[in-house]
Amino acid sequence: MTVIATFGIDNLPVLIGDLLISRETGSATSVGLPTIGHYNSGETANNDGKPVGLSQKVNIINDKLAIAWAGSQIHAKYVLKEIKRIVGTTSVDYDRIKRILESLPREVFKDLSICGIFANNGECGAFHFNAVEMYTENVGDIYAAGSGLHHIYEVLEMPMEYKFIEPSENPMALPIGKAIAICNLLLGAEIRSRTTLNNLYGGAFEIAITDGHTVKKIGDILHIFMNAEIGNGTEISGSFYSRMIKQTYIGRDLLMRSTQTSTDEKGNTNLDEQDMHIVMPVYKNGRTSKYSINDLPDMNSTILCINLFVSKEGNPLFVKSRVKHAAIDHQAVQFDGGKDLSGIKLDTEFFSDFLKDIPKE
Numbered sequence: 001m002t003v004i005a006t007f008g009i010d011n012l013p014v015l016i017g018d019l020l021i022s023r024e025t026g027s028a029t030s031v032g033l034p035t036i037g038h039y040n041s042g043e044t045a046n047n048d049g050k051p052v053g054l055s056q057k058v059n060i061i062n063d064k065l066a067i068a069w070a071g072s073q074i075h076a077k078y079v080l081k082e083i084k085r086i087v088g089t090t091s092v093d094y095d096r097i098k099r100i101l102e103s104l105p106r107e108v109f110k111d112l113s114i115c116g117i118f119a120n121n122g123e124c125g126a127f128h129f130n131a132v133e134m135y136t137e138n139v140g141d142i143y144a145a146g147s148g149l150h151h152i153y154e155v156l157e158m159p160m161e162y163k164f165i166e167p168s169e170n171p172m173a174l175p176i177g178k179a180i181a182i183c184n185l186l187l188g189a190e191i192r193s194r195t196t197l198n199n200l201y202g203g204a205f206e207i208a209i210t211d212g213h214t215v216k217k218i219g220d221i222l223h224i225f226m227n228a229e230i231g232n233g234t235e236i237s238g239s240f241y242s243r244m245i246k247q248t249y250i251g252r253d254l255l256m257r258s259t260q261t262s263t264d265e266k267g268n269t270n271l272d273e274q275d276m277h278i279v280m281p282v283y284k285n286g287r288t289s290k291y292s293i294n295d296l297p298d299m300n301s302t303i304l305c306i307n308l309f310v311s312k313e314g315n316p317l318f319v320k321s322r323v324k325h326a327a328i329d330h331q332a333v334q335f336d337g338g339k340d341l342s343g344i345k346l347d348t349e350f351f352s353d354f355l356k357d358i359p360k361e
Contacts, residue, residue, distance in 0.1 A: 001200060003148030003186065004057050004068035006115040006126040007139040007156070009175040013117040013126045014209050016183055017057030017068040018148070019202030019254075019279055023050055034203035034245045034258035034277055035187070051200055058206040058217065059281045060252060064091040064119045066208040066215045070146035071112040073282060079108055081283045091120045094127055101129050113145035117210050124212040148186070148201070155185045170325065172211060176218055176303075177323035179207045184223075184307050184321040203277070204247055204256060219249040222301035230312040248297045254279040257296050 004017040031051045058068045061084050069076035086100055097118065113130040128143035136142055136156035144152050183205035207218045223245040246257040260273035278291050304324040 001148045001151070002057070002070045002146035003144065003152050003201070004070045004113070004115050004131075004146055005142055005144035005152050006068070006117055006128065007136075007142040008126070009139060009178050012172070012175045012209055012211060013124050014175065014179045014207065015058055015066050015068055015115060015117045015126075016179065016205050016207050017070075018146075018186075018205055019054040019057065020051055020200055021053045021055050021073060021202075022200075023052050032275055032277060033200070034256045034275070035243065036203070037243075037258075037260065037273070037275070051202075054202050054277065054279045056206060056254060056279055056281045058208050059283065060208065060215065060217060061087055062089050063214045063216070065097075065116065066118075066210075066217075067114055067116040068208075069112060069114050069282065072108075075108040075112045076114075076282050079104060079112065079114070080281075084283060092118050093120050093123075094118075094125055097127055115143045115145065117208060117215060119210040119212050119215050122212045124210045151186060155182060158185070172209065173325050175209060176207070177325070179209065180218070180221070180303070180305055180323050181321040183207060184305065187307075203258070204245065204254075206254065217249060218303070219247060219254075220301050221247045221303045221305055222299060223247065223305050223307060226306060226308045228308055228310045230310065244299070246297050246299050246301060248301075250291075250295070252281050252284070253291075255291065255295065255297055257299065259299075 002018055002020060002022075004015075006013060006015045008014065031053060033051075033054075055073060057070065058066060059080055060066050061080070065083075065087060067080060067083065069080065082104060083100060092100075097116065101114075109130055113128070115126070115128045115131050117126050118124065126143060128145070131143045131145040132149060134142050134144060134153055136153060138156045138158070142152070142156065187201055187203075187205060208215055209218065210216075225243060244259050244261070248255055254277075256277040256279070258275045258277065262272050274296070276291070276296055302325070306322045306324070308321070
């Protein structure tokens with residue numbers, strides 16, 4: 001499933017997009033997804049389409065412009081390369097980007113939708129072409145496209161409890177935290193179930209944001225997944241999901257380190273499996289990756305995102321995310337070994353307090 005969208009959080013334009021590339025036909029393939037590991041596309045129902053790989057849907061054109069796409073990958077590559085060629089390093093406003101889009105061949109937009117954000121001398125804005133305009137309770141107006149339209153609408157209509165987002169002196173910390181929380185609500189379906197394409201987004205979402213001066217993606221994030229089960233009465237049991245994902249950037253390329261861990265009888269954390277996923281901008285797709293296992297990113301991160309999946313009697317109730325900025329300083333999670341997972345340290349009091357805030361109903 002695909003979803004791209006742009007909306008405002010605290011008067012700042014935000015652009016989000018998933019990573020999954022799928023086709024309606026073709027033979028079954030094995031695709032590595034950061035959240036659930038290797039996935040055989042033959043497991044999906046015949047009418048769901050088949051996941052075939054990953055690509056950046058959110059693409060930085062320059063430090064003033066970001067564009068996300070949904071639909072034909074071939075046409076997206078052409079359109080974004082043309083926009084990148086025309087714009088170069090200059091800034092755009094709404095009228096200029098509209099003229100550029102209208103100058104491109106009409107046929108490429110028959111199966112392509114785009115959303116974007118721009119910065120221009122302290123001012124910022126959002127635009128779309130072939131996307132759907134909606135209004136939601138949480139963020140107001142939204143432009144969105146893709147097969148996940150209904151899902152993004154449902155998420156943005158849900159009650160959002162932002163008390164789970166840590167304060168920070170950074171004025172953009174709260175909008176960033178809210179955007180991460182929204183994306184993780186979308187990603188929750190992928191963690192819980194992998195039976196249909198409708199539950200798959202490619203293991204991560206990318207987020208771009210602007211303050212009117214620059215447009216940038218949000219990286220250096222460590223995602224930790226937790227399960228919480230509400231039993232009879234007020235009893236709550238929480239446990240770590242065995243997969244952690246580090247999301248970072250080298251230049252324009254997205255690097256994700258996905259780890260599968262287990263705990264032995266002595267309480268030691270053992271690394272059972274790890275993968276590195278390199279996801280390039282669509283205008284670079286097809287180039288040979290220059291990265292190796294030696295480029296695995298350090299697991300220590302400046303943003304820690306805890307994704308809490310809450311169930312009752314085995315039935316999923318809701319997903320909550322807690323975003324902690326300057327996570328290294330707070331030491332909620334720390335890896336003494338850096339790139340090595342040895343010596344993982346968890347602030348048990350921090351996680352216990354997090355579990356106490358779960359509604360019982």
